[in-house]
Amino acid sequence: xxxxxxxxxxxxxxxxxxxxxxxxxxxxxxxxxxxxxxxxxxxxxxxxxxxxxxxxxxxxxxxxxxxxxxxxxxxxxxxxxxxxxxxxxxxxxxxxxxxxxxxxxxxxxxxxxxxxxxxxxxxxxxxxxxxxxxxxxxxxxxxxxxxxxxxxxxxxxxxxxxxxxxxxxx
Numbered sequence: 001x002x003x004x005x006x007x008x009x010x011x012x013x014x015x016x017x018x019x020x021x022x023x024x025x026x027x028x029x030x031x032x033x034x035x036x037x038x039x040x041x042x043x044x045x046x047x048x049x050x051x052x053x054x055x056x057x058x059x060x061x062x063x064x065x066x067x068x069x070x071x072x073x074x075x076x077x078x079x080x081x082x083x084x085x086x087x088x089x090x091x092x093x094x095x096x097x098x099x100x101x102x103x104x105x106x107x108x109x110x111x112x113x114x115x116x117x118x119x120x121x122x123x124x125x126x127x128x129x130x131x132x133x134x135x136x137x138x139x140x141x142x143x144x145x146x147x148x149x150x151x152x153x154x155x156x157x158x159x160x161x162x163x164x165x166x167x168x169x170x
Contacts, residue, residue, distance in 0.1 A: 036054045039060045040141070041139065053135070061148055062143070076142050079142065080131050087114070100118050105165050115133070115166045117140050117142075119162040128164055132152070
């Protein structure tokens with residue numbers, strides 16, 4: 001009798017332990033992804049970095065403020081710092097030059113979502129003056145001095161003219 005009891009107990013233990021080994025589909029916040037897709041103007045796919053797109057969408061429309069890095073107002077490097085901190089748990093330099101130095105150069109054709117994109121300005125000459133985060137399909141998010149946080153296209157004439165390089169965090 002005791003032998004049967006141990007046998008049943010062993011079988012029961014195996015059933016319970018194996019039943020907890022099933023894999024589950026990833027939990028997706030479809031509402032947040034749909035909102036992010038509309039706000040950013042990009043199609044978000046299953047293989048994309050959902051956290052990046054949801055976080056980026058939350059910054060849309062934040063006003064530009066020199067030296068700012070909050071949702072009350074931000075500049076371009078403040079935006080990239082905050083998104084990288086939240087999405088990648090990475091601390092970036094607080095200025096565009098530092099962010100450029102900390103990243104590996106990436107050609108425009110090799111950009112991946114989350115890469116930094118660097119630009120000059122009419123006043124800065126060849127020196128880096130602006131940074132954004134590449135999303136996909138030629139689009140990037142950045143803090144514009146005139147419009148606040150927006151999504152722009154790399155092929156817009158201004159950004160084509162002032163392009164320096166992409167940057168991937170090491």
